[in-house]
Amino acid sequence: MTAGALGRRGRRMIVALAALGTLASPAAAATRNVWVAAVPVQWDVVPSGTDPMTGTTYPKSQTAGWTVVYRLYDRGWRHPRAGAAIPGPLIRARVGDRILVHFKNLDTHFRNAHSMHFHGVHYAFASDGSYIPGISGPGADVRPGQAFTYRLLAGRDSAGAWPYHDHGPAMDESIAGGMYGMLSILRRKERAPDREFVVALSSMRGFMTINGRAFLGNTPVFRSRVGDRVRWDVMAMGDDFHTFHVHGHRWLRDGVPEDVRSVGPAESFTVSWRERSPGAWYYHCHVESHMMAGMIGLYVVRR
Numbered sequence: 573m574t575a576g577a578l579g580r581r582g583r584r585m586i587v588a589l590a591a592l593g594t595l596a597s598p599a600a601a602a603t604r605n606v607w608v609a610a611v612p613v614q615w616d617v618v619p620s621g622t623d624p625m626t627g628t629t630y631p632k633s634q635t636a637g638w639t640v641v642y643r644l645y646d647r648g649w650r651h652p653r654a655g656a657a658i659p660g661p662l663i664r665a666r667v668g669d670r671i672l673v674h675f676k677n678l679d680t681h682f683r684n685a686h687s688m689h690f691h692g693v694h695y696a697f698a699s700d701g702s703y704i705p706g707i708s709g710p711g712a713d714v715r716p717g718q719a720f721t722y723r724l725l726a727g728r729d730s731a732g733a734w735p736y737h738d739h740g741p742a743m744d745e746s747i748a749g750g751m752y753g754m755l756s757i758l759r760r761k762e763r764a765p766d767r768e769f770v771v772a773l774s775s776m777r778g779f780m781t782i783n784g785r786a787f788l789g790n791t792p793v794f795r796s797r798v799g800d801r802v803r804w805d806v807m808a809m810g811d812d813f814h815t816f817h818v819h820g821h822r823w824l825r826d827g828v829p830e831d832v833r834s835v836g837p838a839e840s841f842t843v844s845w846r847e848r849s850p851g852a853w854y855y856h857c858h859v860e861s862h863m864m865a866g867m868i869g870l871y872v873v874r875r
C-alpha cells in the first residue's frame with residue numbers, strides 16, 4: 573500500500589509515526605541495547621616487557637596485575653562478546669537513538685561498587701551514574717552481583733565521540749585501572765567511516781598508556797588503505813593533559829589545518845580525513861616525557 577492510497581489521514585499518520593521513529597528505515601531512530609559488565613582481569617601494560625626505542629626492560633612485577641575493566645556481553649550477560657580490554661567497548665549510536673546500557677558488576681576480585689557515567693548524551697538524574705553520598709540512587713554504586721540499566725538519548729548535540737567511565741565510590745582507583753570507554757555517535761544520515769580508531773590516553777602503573785598499553789610493540793597498531801575515510805576518536809582520562817599528534821597527516825579544525833591537538837582529562841574529540849599517505853607513521857602524545865614513558869604507537873597505511 574502506498575501513502576497515496578492511504579489518503580490524507582493515512583499520510584499524516586505515517587509522518588507522525590516517522591517522527592516517533594517507529595517506522596523501520598535506515599533513517600529512523602533506533603533503540604540500542606548494550607550489555608556491559610565490570611570484570612576483574614589480569615592486565616599487563618607492557619606485555620613485551622621492553623621498550624624497543626631505548627632497550628629498557630621492565631619486570632612483570634612492575635607492569636602486570638589485577639584490575640577491573642568494562643567488557644561487552646551478549647543479551648543478559650550470558651557470554652562475553654569480546655575480550656576484556658582497555659578501553660571498554662565502543663558504544664555506537666546515531667543522533668535520535670535511545671541507548672539502553674545494561675550494566676552488571678562482576679567485580680569478584682576487589683568487590684568494589686562500580687557505575688557507568690556517560691558524557692555527551694542526555695539522561696534523567698537516575699541514569700547519571702555518579703555517586704553522591706546520601707543522594708544518588710542504585711545506578712551510582714552498583715554492588716557486586718547487581719545490575720542497573722542506564723537510559724540514554726543521543727541528541728542533536730551528541731554527535732561525536734565521548735567518554736564514559738566509572739563514577740562510583742571507587743572511581744579514582746577504577747579510572748587509574750582502566751574503567752573507561754567511548755561512545756561514538758554519528759549524525760542522523762552521516763556516512764560511517766571506513767576505519768574508526770579509538771585512542772584513550774591515560775597513565776597506568778607509572779607508564780603513559782594508549783588503550784592501557786605502553787611502548788611500541790604493545791600499543792595499538794592502527795591500519796588503513798589509501799582511499800579509506802578514517803576517523804580517530806581520541807580521549808584522555810586521569811590526571812594529565814596530552815597532545816595528540818599523527819605523523820604525515822593534517823586535519824581541519826574550524827577550517828584551520830593542524831596536526832597536534834590537546835586533550836585533557838575526560839575531554840574528547842574526533843578527527844577525520846580521506847587517507848592518501850602510505851607509510852608506517854608514528855602517532856603519539858607530544859609531551860616528550862609521556863612519549864618516552866610509552867605513549868607512542870604506529871599507524872600503518874597500505875596502498
Ligand SMILES: [Cu+2]
Pocket residue numbers: 773780812813814815857858859862863867
Ligand atoms: Cu601526554
